[in-house]
Amino acid sequence: MEAIQSLLIGWDITPTIAKYLALSIMVLLIGIICIIANILSKKVVIRLITHYVTQSKFPRASIVLKRKVFDKLSHIVPAIIMYYFSATLPAYQMVIEKGAVTYILVVGLMVVSALLTTVNDIYQTYDISKIKPIKGYIQVVNIVVMILGGILVISNLMGENPLILLSGIGALSAVLMLVFRDSLLGLVAGIQLAANDMVRVGDWIEMPKYGANGNIIDISLNTVSVQNFDKTITSVPSYALISDSFINWRGMESSGGRRIKRSILIDTNSITLCTETMLEKYKQIHYLKDVITDTEKEIADYNTKFEKYEENRVNGRSLTNIGVFRTYINQYLKHHPGINQNMTLLVRQLPPSEHGLPIEIYAFTNDIKWDVYESIQSDIFDHLLAVVHEFELKVFQNPSGNDIKDLLSETKKKTVRYKSVG
Known part of the structure; x- marks a missing residue:
């Protein structure tokens, strides 16, 4: 910037005006360079990466493009340029550097979050994901990364060592436990659910307490989403599957019946009791002919032991x-x-x-x-x-x-008949 200012002064421009003009020109140049770098990274580099990924032999690589990991990463380029050109603006160097670093950290957190989501998406393409989902663990890692990233951003803006901020977290542990209560309970529940293979994506579960009766469509850190048979979605807290009882119909589905x-x-x-006429009628039924014949022989042998059977059928066995x-x-x-x-x-x-x-x-x-x-x-x-x-x-x-109506009608007819006879 000093070179530009000297050049302007050499053109008979007053030092004060030359100073502000030099600053404006320098900011404009940095802005133009950042715009050009951003265009190159998006229009050239990203397109080359996209072409390479789409032509690769790994079909799951397209998931990286779907989550726009490289698009987010390209936003770092202008911030890096601003950081290195900040030395040309000594009066504003510290502010620019802090702003650039903060921007880089925020974009970096977005990239890490997208990468973690991509890992989960790729994992879900495998059959084992239905048995051992990792979405809850991914969310825990994401929360930890965001907390650490937030500490780095704050420490950068304050100009303090991140370790100093970390040491102060101990005093806030009770507050953090309260804020992340559901997440911690969900993490523990997720580990137990996975270790004991209690639920899987696709399982039909029934949990009347929460109005859930359908198939599990998602298992996350805090909730288990159930699509009921009326197509509504019920969200059940993950820890409720550990603390409360529920019915899992997977056993029925795996048994085949x-x-x-x-x-x-x-x-x-x-x-x-069956009469001879009734038994002859039943013998004409395909499934009963042999069974009735065998049973009659068994009953006849039994009844010969009782002399009084001929006097009364109650004394013996009968169908x-x-x-x-x-x-x-x-x-x-x-x-x-x-x-x-x-x-x-x-x-x-x-x-x-x-x-x-x-x-x-x-x-x-x-x-x-x-x-x-x-x-x-x-x-x-x-x-x-x-x-x-x-x-x-x-x-x-x-x-x-209708039964009561018929009964009343029949009673009325009998009454009329009785009166006519009388």
Whole structure:
């Protein structure tokens, strides 16, 4: 700048004006150089890097471009130029240097943050990321880097040693613990969740306390995001998965079977002992012919031990229509193509109640897809509800408005008939 000022004075310009003109010219030159350097770095260097990355044999390298790591890095170039040219402006050298260093530190933090995000993005392209996510750890590292970067920026502006500021953090530890409470709890929870393989991205979890019932789409430092089946998103605190109970349906999905646990309520008034006519009718059912024949032989052998059986059927064993129906359901499920035959299959009676006698099906489908599971379950109960009357049984249901209306109508007819006879 002194050379420019001397040149201006040589042109018969007063020293005061020459001083300010020299300063303006120097600032303008530095600005032009910074603009040219910025254009070169963005239009030339960045384009060359982009071309090299896109042509490389590593497809994941494009993620670096997506996060604009090199674009952010290019912003450092003008600041470096300003830093080295600050010596030409002695009166403002310290201010320019501090400003340039601060800018470089801020841009550097942005670059580091983008790099950490890039590392997580690249890691997520591997299958292991669903089992061992690292997003929480990346966020912790990012927070630490930002804190250290903030200390460096403040120490640079204050002109103090960063270690002096670091020594003062001890006095603020209680405040920091309060500010970063969720982050610290999330970090500990994330380590435990990963170590014990409690949840993964894609797991179906159910947590009624937080209204979560769906698939995990993201596991971060502080929250676990769950996409519910109605497409809403529920955010559950990471530490809640450690401190509270939840259901993870991964076991069901990995087993290859989905449970059916549903009952048919039978009217107990329709339960009766089977007659010969009923048994002959049941033998015409494909799944029951051999079973009934074998059971009849077993019952006949048993009843020969009791002489009084001929006097009253109560004294011996007999087939019942509810028992035959239960056997039919069991055989029907054993031959059903949608039922997993390698898993538990039960047809059982539950304790009778005021709603009748529950006949419960406890079985597993061989497909875990929701729509397929519901289709198989519906087909089974459609069939059973349609054939239950073939066994002289009635399904229990509470009286409806039409039932009461018919009952009143029938009562009215009987009353009129009674009066006419009287």
